[in-house]
Amino acid sequence: MYPITVEEALKPLVQTLDAIGTFVFALSGAAAGVRARLDLFGVLVLSFAAANSGGILRDLLIGSVPPASIRDWPYLTISILAGIATFLFHPKVDRLRKPILVFDAAGLSLFAVSGAQKSLAYGMDPAPAMLLGMLTGIGGGIVRDVLANEIPLVLRAELYAVAALAGAAIVVAGEVTRTPPLVTSIAGALACFALRMAAIRRGWSLPVAAAE
Amino acid sequence: MYPITVEEALKPLVQTLDAIGTFVFALSGAAAGVRARLDLFGVLVLSFAAANSGGILRDLLIGSVPPASIRDWPYLTISILAGIATFLFHPKVDRLRKPILVFDAAGLSLFAVSGAQKSLAYGMDPAPAMLLGMLTGIGGGIVRDVLANEIPLVLRAELYAVAALAGAAIVVAGEVTRTPPLVTSIAGALACFALRMAAIRRGWSLPVAAAE
Amino acid sequence: MYPITVEEALKPLVQTLDAIGTFVFALSGAAAGVRARLDLFGVLVLSFAAANSGGILRDLLIGSVPPASIRDWPYLTISILAGIATFLFHPKVDRLRKPILVFDAAGLSLFAVSGAQKSLAYGMDPAPAMLLGMLTGIGGGIVRDVLANEIPLVLRAELYAVAALAGAAIVVAGEVTRTPPLVTSIAGALACFALRMAAIRRGWSLPVAAAE
Numbered sequence: 001m002y003p004i005t006v007e008e009a010l011k012p013l014v015q016t017l018d019a020i021g022t023f024v025f026a027l028s029g030a031a032a033g034v035r036a037r038l039d040l041f042g043v044l045v046l047s048f049a050a051a052n053s054g055g056i057l058r059d060l061l062i063g064s065v066p067p068a069s070i071r072d073w074p075y076l077t078i079s080i081l082a083g084i085a086t087f088l089f090h091p092k093v094d095r096l097r098k099p100i101l102v103f104d105a106a107g108l109s110l111f112a113v114s115g116a117q118k119s120l121a122y123g124m125d126p127a128p129a130m131l132l133g134m135l136t137g138i139g140g141g142i143v144r145d146v147l148a149n150e151i152p153l154v155l156r157a158e159l160y161a162v163a164a165l166a167g168a169a170i171v172v173a174g175e176v177t178r179t180p181p182l183v184t185s186i187a188g189a190l191a192c193f194a195l196r197m198a199a200i201r202r203g204w205s206l207p208v209a210a211a212e
Numbered sequence: 213m214y215p216i217t218v219e220e221a222l223k224p225l226v227q228t229l230d231a232i233g234t235f236v237f238a239l240s241g242a243a244a245g246v247r248a249r250l251d252l253f254g255v256l257v258l259s260f261a262a263a264n265s266g267g268i269l270r271d272l273l274i275g276s277v278p279p280a281s282i283r284d285w286p287y288l289t290i291s292i293l294a295g296i297a298t299f300l301f302h303p304k305v306d307r308l309r310k311p312i313l314v315f316d317a318a319g320l321s322l323f324a325v326s327g328a329q330k331s332l333a334y335g336m337d338p339a340p341a342m343l344l345g346m347l348t349g350i351g352g353g354i355v356r357d358v359l360a361n362e363i364p365l366v367l368r369a370e371l372y373a374v375a376a377l378a379g380a381a382i383v384v385a386g387e388v389t390r391t392p393p394l395v396t397s398i399a400g401a402l403a404c405f406a407l408r409m410a411a412i413r414r415g416w417s418l419p420v421a422a423a424e
Numbered sequence: 425m426y427p428i429t430v431e432e433a434l435k436p437l438v439q440t441l442d443a444i445g446t447f448v449f450a451l452s453g454a455a456a457g458v459r460a461r462l463d464l465f466g467v468l469v470l471s472f473a474a475a476n477s478g479g480i481l482r483d484l485l486i487g488s489v490p491p492a493s494i495r496d497w498p499y500l501t502i503s504i505l506a507g508i509a510t511f512l513f514h515p516k517v518d519r520l521r522k523p524i525l526v527f528d529a530a531g532l533s534l535f536a537v538s539g540a541q542k543s544l545a546y547g548m549d550p551a552p553a554m555l556l557g558m559l560t561g562i563g564g565g566i567v568r569d570v571l572a573n574e575i576p577l578v579l580r581a582e583l584y585a586v587a588a589l590a591g592a593a594i595v596v597a598g599e600v601t602r603t604p605p606l607v608t609s610i611a612g613a614l615a616c617f618a619l620r621m622a623a624i625r626r627g628w629s630l631p632v633a634a635a636e
Binding site for chain 2: 033034036037038039040041042043045046056060065066067070071073076087090146147148149
Binding site: 285 | 484485486487548549551552555556566570573574575576579580583585586629630631632633
């Protein structure tokens with residue numbers, strides 16, 4: 001169904017990126033749940049949804065079923081731990097709004113890169129792999145905001161999806177030019193992270209259509 | 213792709229649980245549609261979505277494609293009949309709010325158990341099977357509320373997802389200890405139902421994070 | 425996995441219908457994004473989501489993975505072009521509200537027909553193929569409205585889903601009676617289009633449940 005060797009070779013890389021990304025996104029989901037006054041379990045559900053929806057969507061779309069987030073215990077465990085920590089210590093977490101933006105940018109970078117790598121490993125062409133990398137990065141935030149009944153932030157925030165797309169594009173370009181995956185993964189994640197952080201700090205954003 | 217024998221052996225059990233659960237959840241979806249002033253067809257769509265989204269999501273995630281809710285006619289037929297009945301007799305249905313809560317708890321119990329059984333039959337490990345059982349139980353209500361533009365009730369209601377998780381956990385524990393599936397299905401459904409009803413009656417709920 | 429010959433034979437037909445439907449739905453998604461004051465990238469995401477969610481959902485449900493909208497470049501390209509055009513020229517687009525309703529009805533018709541054809545080609549039974557045809561037609565609009573935080577219009581609009589169902593039903597009836605697919609595709613699309621346009625013009629709608 002897919003080239004075992006490539007997938008196997010990239011597995012440790014994809015899993016490490018995914019684990020760290022899962023943790024930081026779970027924090028953001030749990031924080032949204034606390035803000036919406038959900039109970040402990042609702043907070044854990046939002047925590048899991050924010051951390052894993054992007055990866056689950058990617059896995060469904062590339063035919064990797066059951067999705068890693070459902071099949072492998074680390075994703076669930078990490079999401080629950082992040083959710084409980086946020087639930088217990090949230091005033092602290094809330095005061096740390098700026099660090100959370102940093103973590104969120106890190107998660108976005110890691111997921112965009114791991115999503116593109118896994119899509120390539122499953123035989124996707126360059127353009128779909130870029131698209132799927134971006135989707136892996138932004139999917140969790142979209143589901144989190146839809147469940148919390150808000151217009152998804154990622155459709156509004158400064159260069160959010162653009163940064164994810166840039167990170168995924170670097171990974172795909174590396175595959176096309178046969179650069180080692182580890183090199184392009186680091187380059188892609190750094191580029192995505194730097195672009196997003198610069199956009200936040202300097203208020204960069206894309207144009208909005210002119211009012212009539 | 214999966215052990216035919218186990219799946220075949222559990223099929224009648226899963227199908228019966230699913231059919232009854234479909235009916236009671238379709239009633240809840242149709243009632244939400246009537247309340248949102250949708251037309252007849254919109255009511256039927258919400259009716260189908262509430263009754264089948266959990267099972268469809270489960271089937272996509274375990275790789276059972278096309279999902280039973282799409283492939284087999286009983287699910288669609290049952291959903292439509294429940295939707296039409298609600299549309300025609302809704303003042304009665306609406307007055308029966310308390311019985312509906314009972315039916316909804318029954319649907320939750322049946323879906324949590326059938327979802328866990330089917331996931332085990334498709335070779336899922338214990339923890340994912342529990343998660344998928346819970347998701348089968350709560351998925352329909354989440355989609356129903358998102359379509360009706362509300363924060364999903366299941367993220368707020370008294371021990372809703374917790375009860376589904378408990379029912380699924382009993383089924384999974386039974387599988388691990390090789391207890392006959394019929395026994396654990398009944399035990400799991402009763403436990404989920406009792407927990408949810410007790411939570412409603414006595415106002416049990418999980419803690420909400422302390423306000424700052 | 426599926427009868428290659430039928431699928432291959434219907435491929436050009438399905439692809440042509442899909443391409444035109446993609447363009448007109450992408451216009452509607454982009455217009456919704458401009459109205460919600462999203463930035464350029466957000467507009468493109470809504471554009472893609474409105475144009476492709478129905479087809480992606482259908483492909484996931486019939487087991488055609490990766491979905492054509494992700495795998496084949498025309499869908500993405502068409503969606504982006506329609507999104508950019510709307511972003512640049514939207515005052516014009518917005519003034520053209522009535523023509524857009526016509527395009528939207530055309531997209532609905534084309535997707536309902538292509539969705540039913542592809543489902544039949546993948547071996548679905550008649551009733552599921554009708555359901556999947558309807559879903560392909562209305563899915564994009566539902567996702568667009570959920571992302572824009574509104575109750576989906578298709579659950580309210582005049583005979584919207586009903587028209588899609590009628591178009592899909594004609595395709596399926598043609599398959600059962602062995603009428604050539606091209607004939608039933610044209611008949612189905614015309615019937616859906618005519619029904620939807622007549623419903624708009626004359627304000628036809630289904631009954632809403634009586635107020636209590």
